[in-house]
Amino acid sequence: MAQGYGKSKKKPVGRMIVYGAVSVSLYAEVLTHQGLITTYFTRGALYATLPIATAFLFSFVHGGFTNYFWSVLGIEAKKSAVVRQRPEAERTEIRERPQPQPRLRARF
Amino acid sequence: MQDIVHEAVKFIDLNYANILYLFAVGFVGGLVSGFIGSGGAFVLTPGMMSLGVPGLVAVASNMCHKFPKALVGAIKRAKYGQVDVKLGIIFGIFAEAGVFYGATVQESIKRAYGDAGSNLYVSAAFVLILGTVGTFVLRDAIKSYRSNKADEEEKVSKIARWVQSVNIPGTMVYFKCLKAKVSLLFIIPLGFATGMLAATIAVGGFIGVPSIIYVLGAPSLMGSATELVVAFVMGLGGSFKYALHGLVDFRLTAIILAGSLFGIQLGAIGTTYVKPFMIKFVMGAIMVTVLFSRALMIPIYLAQLGLMNPLNETAVKALKNSSFAIMAFALLMGAFIILKAMWQGRRAERQTAEQEALQRVIS
Numbered sequence: 001m002a003q004g005y006g007k008s009k010k011k012p013v014g015r016m017i018v019y020g021a022v023s024v025s026l027y028a029e030v031l032t033h034q035g036l037i038t039t040y041f042t043r044g045a046l047y048a049t050l051p052i053a054t055a056f057l058f059s060f061v062h063g064g065f066t067n068y069f070w071s072v073l074g075i076e077a078k079k080s081a082v083v084r085q086r087p088e089a090e091r092t093e094i095r096e097r098p099q100p101q102p103r104l105r106a107r108f
Numbered sequence: 109m110q111d112i113v114h115e116a117v118k119f120i121d122l123n124y125a126n127i128l129y130l131f132a133v134g135f136v137g138g139l140v141s142g143f144i145g146s147g148g149a150f151v152l153t154p155g156m157m158s159l160g161v162p163g164l165v166a167v168a169s170n171m172c173h174k175f176p177k178a179l180v181g182a183i184k185r186a187k188y189g190q191v192d193v194k195l196g197i198i199f200g201i202f203a204e205a206g207v208f209y210g211a212t213v214q215e216s217i218k219r220a221y222g223d224a225g226s227n228l229y230v231s232a233a234f235v236l237i238l239g240t241v242g243t244f245v246l247r248d249a250i251k252s253y254r255s256n257k258a259d260e261e262e263k264v265s266k267i268a269r270w271v272q273s274v275n276i277p278g279t280m281v282y283f284k285c286l287k288a289k290v291s292l293l294f295i296i297p298l299g300f301a302t303g304m305l306a307a308t309i310a311v312g313g314f315i316g317v318p319s320i321i322y323v324l325g326a327p328s329l330m331g332s333a334t335e336l337v338v339a340f341v342m343g344l345g346g347s348f349k350y351a352l353h354g355l356v357d358f359r360l361t362a363i364i365l366a367g368s369l370f371g372i373q374l375g376a377i378g379t380t381y382v383k384p385f386m387i388k389f390v391m392g393a394i395m396v397t398v399l400f401s402r403a404l405m406i407p408i409y410l411a412q413l414g415l416m417n418p419l420n421e422t423a424v425k426a427l428k429n430s431s432f433a434i435m436a437f438a439l440l441m442g443a444f445i446i447l448k449a450m451w452q453g454r455r456a457e458r459q460t461a462e463q464e465a466l467q468r469v470i471s
């Protein structure tokens with residue numbers, strides 16, 4: 001279910017600035033230490049966790065920044081954004097396994 | 109794989125132009141992904157290669173950006189109640205198997221027929237899949253629009269009704285987006301095919317999203333949103349595979365992610381302003397346009413394999429440039445349709461809010 005988009009909210013400027021600052025720092029680190037990053041991130045084996053973990057870190061920090069960025073600009077989901085609850089599709093054919101019938105196996 | 113790795117790991121030098129270009133392409137790719145659940149990758153990989161990035165590095169770096177982008181997009185759309193996490197994870201696990209198998213098929217074809225054979229296989233897959241599925245999806249979207257039933261609930265397709273009616277004991281699982289139990293025996297081949305397509309043309313969602321909507325019976329909004337979970341699972345597994353071989357150029361990943369995380373959130377927000385058929389329309393339009401792009405490359409590969417007369421250099425260059433231009437156009441067209449629909453939706457919402465405020469004042 002959609003969350004309470006009906007209420008007017010204070011714009012998250014502070015959070016945008018904090019996440020933005022951390023994001024910019026991370027990008028600055030990557031671009032100013034390209035050689036080091038490339039050396040360690042391409043060593044393979046256990047070092048494979050480095051690009052994966054760093055990608056998660058960027059998704060948290062930069063993802064947070066971009067989320068607040070659009071909110072601060074006033075670009076948010078439509079207030080009535082709820083997925084329409086569709087009724088269950090009619091089952092025209094109900095296939096059920098027949099109940100097993102007891103059978104007498106008699107040997108004469 | 110090791111020989112290819114040693115040749116492939118030549119990382120390009122980045123300048124401001126490259127950075128801006130990758131940021132912009134990332135943004136547009138993210139916007140489309142956030143809206144239709146997939147796409148963007150088919151431009152990102154050739155886009156990186158046009159900067160001189162070796163193919164495998166482009167694929168690996170793109171993959172490493174795909175899963176965090178999909179994660180952020182899925183979280184955003186989950187807030188709107190559009191994501192079925194269980195379906196996404198189960199579908200994604202089988203898609204991952206499809207990715208590994210598809211990659212093996214690719215490697216076999218490359219060993220047997222070389223680069224030209226591999227490229228021809230990829231292009232043929234593009235034309236076949238995008239031609240059939242894309243045309244079907246686009247026609248369905250146009251039919252919904254023209255029938256003036258765009259505001260009504262989407263109807264479950266006949267195939268999906270049948271799938272939902274089949275009861276195979278021991279395999280049935282309830283999925284909230286379907287509001288029904290469906291047998292895993294239907295989900296396994298669909299997930300596998302999605303993964304195979306992802307390994308072949310880099311965009312599994314062109315099978316994944318239509319199959320979740322038309323075969324399993326999910327609403328368009330939930331189908332496209334759930335695909336983001338599938339993309340996350342596939343992307344994570346695929347990224348590990350490439351990272352183990354040291355193929356990920358994280359600088360490219362980070363720059364594309366910088367743009368795509370802006371785009372994917374905007375695309376996700378956009379889905380709340382449009383009618384469900386618009387998801388199908390954008391997806392179908394992009395697929396049909398991209399198939400023309402790939403079709404233009406087929407004569408080049410046929411000539412390289414000796415299956416048709418060789419082409420002169422001018423013709424080859426013209427075909428390659430046209431192909432890339434049409435591909436870029438497909439993505440930009442998708443982005444334009446999404447932004448326009450969003451703008452119209454927001455304007456309508458503002459007008460409604462103003463009218464309601466006016467009526468409250470009058471009464």
